[in-house]
Amino acid sequence: MASAHLSDTVSRLRSHYDAGRTKPIPWRLAQLKGLDRMLKEAGDELAAALGEDLGKAAPESFLAEIDFVAAEVRSMRKHLRSWLRPKRVHTPPHLQPAKSYLLREPLGLVLVIGPFNYPVQLTLTPLAGALACGNAVVVKPSESSPATSAALARLLGAYLDPEAVAVVEGGAEATSALLGERMDHIFFTGSAKVGRIVAKAAAEHLTPVTLELGGKSPAIVEPGVDLAAAARRIAWAKFMNAGQTCLAPDYVIALDGVGPELERHLAEAVREMYGHAPAESEDYGRIVDERSFDRLAAFLDEGRLVCGGGHNREARYIAPTVLADVDAKDAVMAEEVFGPVLPILSLETLDEAIAHVNAGEKPLALYAFTNADTTKRKLLTRTSSGAVGFNVPTAHIDVPGLPFGGVGASGLGAYHGKWSIETFSHAKAVLEKPLAPDTMQVVYPPFTSVKEKIMRRLR
Ligand code: NAD
Numbered sequence: 001m002a003s004a005h006l007s008d009t010v011s012r013l014r015s016h017y018d019a020g021r022t023k024p025i026p027w028r029l030a031q032l033k034g035l036d037r038m039l040k041e042a043g044d045e046l047a048a049a050l051g052e053d054l055g056k057a058a059p060e061s062f063l064a065e066i067d068f069v070a071a072e073v074r075s076m077r078k079h080l081r082s083w084l085r086p087k088r089v090h091t092p093p094h095l096q097p098a099k100s101y102l103l104r105e106p107l108g109l110v111l112v113i114g115p116f117n118y119p120v121q122l123t124l125t126p127l128a129g130a131l132a133c134g135n136a137v138v139v140k141p142s143e144s145s146p147a148t149s150a151a152l153a154r155l156l157g158a159y160l161d162p163e164a165v166a167v168v169e170g171g172a173e174a175t176s177a178l179l180g181e182r183m184d185h186i187f188f189t190g191s192a193k194v195g196r197i198v199a200k201a202a203a204e205h206l207t208p209v210t211l212e213l214g215g216k217s218p219a220i221v222e223p224g225v226d227l228a229a230a231a232r233r234i235a236w237a238k239f240m241n242a243g244q245t246c247l248a249p250d251y252v253i254a255l256d257g258v259g260p261e262l263e264r265h266l267a268e269a270v271r272e273m274y275g276h277a278p279a280e281s282e283d284y285g286r287i288v289d290e291r292s293f294d295r296l297a298a299f300l301d302e303g304r305l306v307c308g309g310g311h312n313r314e315a316r317y318i319a320p321t322v323l324a325d326v327d328a329k330d331a332v333m334a335e336e337v338f339g340p341v342l343p344i345l346s347l348e349t350l351d352e353a354i355a356h357v358n359a360g361e362k363p364l365a366l367y368a369f370t371n372a373d374t375t376k377r378k379l380l381t382r383t384s385s386g387a388v389g390f391n392v393p394t395a396h397i398d399v400p401g402l403p404f405g406g407v408g409a410s411g412l413g414a415y416h417g418k419w420s421i422e423t424f425s426h427a428k429a430v431l432e433k434p435l436a437p438d439t440m441q442v443v444y445p446p447f448t449s450v451k452e453k454i455m456r457r458l459r
Contacts, residue, residue, distance in 0.1 A: 003177045009166045010138065010181045014109050016163040017136040023106060024134075025081065031131040031160055032077045035124065038159035039070045046120055046151055053119070053145035055286035055316075056241060064240070065120040068398075072125050075400055075417055076132045083421045091431070094442075094458035098433035104425040106134035107208075108184030113175060113198065115190040116144035116288050117244040117338075122212075123152060126187045127165070129420025135185075136164040140178055142190075143171040144288050176201075183207050185424065189246075192409055210413035210423055212246070213406055214336050216360060217385070219249035219367040219393055220353050222375060223258045230369040230391070231265030234342070235273060237393035239320040242285035243340035244292075247365050247387075247394040250337050251326075252344045253353045259346045263324050266342070267307035270320045278319050279310065287316040287339060296339035299323070299332040303343055328356065350375055354382050362386075362408035367393040386410050 021027065039046075047061040087102045110130040114123035123141050130137045139156065141149035153167040168174055175194075179186075179201035188198045189212040202209045219234050221227070238248050254262050274281040287293045293316050300309055300321060308321030318340050326333055326343040333343055347353050357366065366385040370376060376390055386406035387396050396402055397416075405414025415423045442454050 006168060006174075006177050007181065009168070010109070010178075013136040013138065013164060013166055016161075017106075017108055022131075022134045022136055022161075022164050025084065027161070028132055028134055029077060029080065031164075032073050032080070032128060034159040034161075035128055035131075036070060036073050036077070038155050039066055039073070039124075042151075042155050043067075045155070046148065049147035049151040050120065050145075052147040053116070054241065054244070054288060055284070057283045057285070060240065060283070060285075061120070065118055068121050069124040069128065072400070072416065073128050076128055076420075079418070080132055083418055084425075086430075092459075094455070095431070095433065096439070097437075098431060100429070100431050103428040103430055104133065104421060105428050106425055108135060109182075110135045110137045110185045110187060110424060111140065111178055111181075111183045112137060113140045113178075113186070113188045113190065114142050115246075116142035117241060117246070119145040119148040120152070122189045126189075126210075126415060126420070126424075127156075129415055130185075130187070130424045131160075131165070133421060133424035135424060137166075138178060138183075139165065139167045140175055141167065141169065143169065143174075185210070187415075187423070188212065195411075210405070210415065211411050212404075212413075212415075213364070213409065213411045214246045214338065215363045215406065215410040216250040216333075216336055217247065217363040217365040217367065217393075218251055218253050218353075218357055219369065220253045220350075220379070221255060221258055221262055222350070222368070222370040222372065223256050224371055225369045225391070227258065227262050228265045228268070231262060232269045232272070233369075233392055234367075235266055235269035235320070238342050239270065239273065239284070239340050240394075242287055242318065243320075243342075244285070244288060244338055245394065246338075247397060249342070249367055249393050250363070251333060252342060253356065254344050254346045255350060255353060256348060257346075259324060259344055263306045263322060263344065266322045266344075270307055270322070274320060278308075279312070279315070279317050284320070287318055290316065292339065293318065296337070296341060299337065299339075299341045299343075302326055302330045302332045306344075308340070350378060354378065357383050362406070362410055364406045364410040365389060365393070365396070384408065386414075 043066045047058045050056040050061040084104050089100045091098045091100045112126045182205045187210045192213045195211045195213050274284045278284045303323035303326035306322035306324050308319035310319040321341045323343045362384045364386045367389045400417045403414035403419040404416040405411050
């Protein structure tokens with residue numbers, strides 16, 4: 001989109017917002033209903049686009065994207081009125097008589113920038129939250145999943161109020177142009193590198209940002225747990241979407257000699273899920289582009305190959321791969337893997353694992369396979385991460401009452417359900433006090449000792 005056209009689009013949305021069209025609750029509910037209908041009627045079209053972009057199997061697309069968003073939208077429609085109800089808070093005695101309350105007001109124009117890996121879930125879930133709060137929204141899907149981006153542009157235009165929602169397609173250039181416009185909130189999901197660019201641009205207009213980033217989420221495995229079951233859960237979470245999942249276990253920390261047995265179970269779990277030739281499995285995805293393929297292929301020479309390793313650049317295929325005996329200094333341990341390569345780092349004690357995790361940036365999630373409450377307590381109190389999953393990775397994203405977001409380098413802010421209301425609206429503080437009786441007399445000068453006594457007693 002040419003930048004003049006883009007500015008026109010932004011002004012059109014802003015005028016619609018300024019005219020108050022997006023504020024009434026029925027309008028918001030109608031948008032959510034439109035999203036719901038779109039997901040029902042065009043679910044197959046979206047699944048086909050996801051298949052084209054990422055080789056995603058349709059059941060996985062429905063599970064992790066289309067039905068996921070539909071559940072979020074349904075829950076929002078159900079709870080919206082109660083979530084938006086003004087909330088009374090206590091007014092202290094020295095201000096009585098009066099009432100104090102919080103009003104949830106929309107922010108205005110929201111920009112949602114999406115990544116390539118779950119391009120439906122990660123654009124539509126924030127969009128639902130922003131619309132529920134009565135905002136106008138510009139959605140910028142990732143250019144790296146072009147079929148899904150095109151489908152979203154077409155469908156959102158047809159199912160939602162086109163005066164309040166616009167899709168701008170394109171890459172860094174389109175995003176930069178959008179970042180030059182004044183927005184009232186920017187919701188970004190993607191890499192820390194681009195997150196920094198977004199935060200800097202937002203600072204120019206003092207626009208608040210939500211940053212949903214990534215990082216190296218560890219899966220710590222202790223001896224004494226059912227290693228076959230742990231391996232299945234790790235393999236499922238890691239190799240879904242060919243490892244291109246922000247919440248996937250990035251690497252395993254095998255404690256106290258569990259490494260060799262865990263390796264065998266991981267290889268077995270991969271065979272159970274994707275067969276002896278994952279390249280032929282309809283359930284296994286592809287790497288998004290050649291640049292990512294090249295970055296990931298370079299990891300395949302590190303450590304000792306437990307399983308996988310096969311790759312084909314033309315097909316953007318990298319087999320589900322497990323690497324053992326990696327060193328903390330290897331490249332695969334230095335940067336976020338974000339692909340189907342699972343390194344295993346062997347350490348002796350939980351304290352060493354905690355020290356390793358704390359030496360890096362705060363991860364989006366920390367997973368631990370353990371039966372011990374003391375281990376859980378130690379991890380909860382001595383590490384920091386966006387979320388924690390005990391004995392199950394990634395599934396906390398499916399708990400509607402839990403916020404989804406990172407901390408430190410893995411993100412800023414959170415969303416989902418009620419948490420989206422906090423992100424996409426402003427809690428306006430309101431105090432209402434009658435003019436009579438004028439109980440404020442006591443704070444007006446000239447001060448007297450009697451006034452002072454009353455003031456101090458009432459505080
Ligand atoms: P990315 O940062 O490359 O791209 C994200 C968005 O930013 C895209 O829409 C892209 O067009 C835009 N963009 C790219 N370069 C830009 C630039 N120079 N200026 C302005 N905009 C630019 O991320 P990605 O490759 O699509 O996704 C992978 C990353 O996202 C991983 O780090 C992953 O962990 C993270 N991620 C986080 C979450 C989460 O919810 N926390 C979810 C998915 C992915």
